[in-house]
Amino acid sequence: MSRKIDFYFDFISPFSYLAQLKLPEIARKAGCELEYWPIDIPEAKIAAGNYGPSNREVVPKIKVMMADLNRWAHKYDAPLRFPASFACKDWNCATLYAREQGKAEAYVAAAYNLIWGQGIDPSDRGELRACATEAGLDPEALTAFVDSSLGQNEYRKARSLAYQRGVFGAPLMFVDDQIFWGNDRLDFLQEYLSQQK
Template sequence: MTRKIDFYFDFISPFSYLAQLKLPDIARKAGYELEYCPIDIPEAKIAAGNYGPSNREVAPKIKVMMADLNRWARKYDVPLRFPASFACADWNCATLYAREQGKAGAYVTAAFNRIWGQGIDPGDRAELRACATEAGLDPEGLIAFVESPIGQNEYRKARSLAYQRGVFGAPLMFVDDEIFWGNDRLDFLQEYISQQK
């Protein structure tokens, strides 16, 4: 049986970007499959009963969060640029198309690099098409999926299943029945999977 890490993320999340920079290598080295599971963070919070404001609405929290993000970017030696908008829902949905095509890893990596590495505007359809091409996907097929009732229904079902499982934010990783929340928990995740051999 293939062992796997279920990676719940939202392209709106800079901490998901940071986690994704390390997770593929962690999974590969441990012989685990990485399953890419897109969610919607504001929706996940509400589903979990968290009706508080977003981080962007709490000035003292955003100040500390920004400092932490910059520290992580320096630690990982990667660029970190806030995107021009947070219109990421279609990018999340497109992950399911990429998954069906066997290119989820390439797509998610390219998408996070564009959104958080380069700071593009996710609301720009040209950027989504370019990302699809970079990941080896048919851009028109990807756009058609995202805009279709089938694609939107698949994304809605995936989110609903995530929330039923107890997903309340991102990045969140499930391995077996263990849950690891945040890019700063990757050491714990590695420790756990190293003990499963």
């Protein structure tokens, strides 16, 4: 059985966008299976006892964060555009449908490219359907899953299990008993994986 990297993310997270650009190749090189798990960052923070404001509400922090994001995007030679809205919960939920269809990597990459690469409005259902098509998924089946009680219950269960495991933000990667938080911890993740072969 191959080792797993559990990747916890939320499509509202630009640092998760950056991390997912590199994680598939990191996983392949290490012979690991990459598992995609959507969370809800504001909910995760509260579950962990963090009741502080979001980064967007702290003006000095957002200025530095924007500079960091642009530096990382330049380093990765990746586009970076803030989305027209942060209405990403349906996109998060749809990840579970993509997982069931064996298309999680393709879906997450396509979704992040649209949301943070192109800056689309995630509240536009047409964009979600286009993303499904790009990832090789049936757009009507994907949106039906998101709108169903089954889909919403699966998303709720996935979030609950994540918070029970200690997930407090994103991007967050679990391997064995190790936790790596943030795009800037990918080097540590790679180092750990290389030492465990």
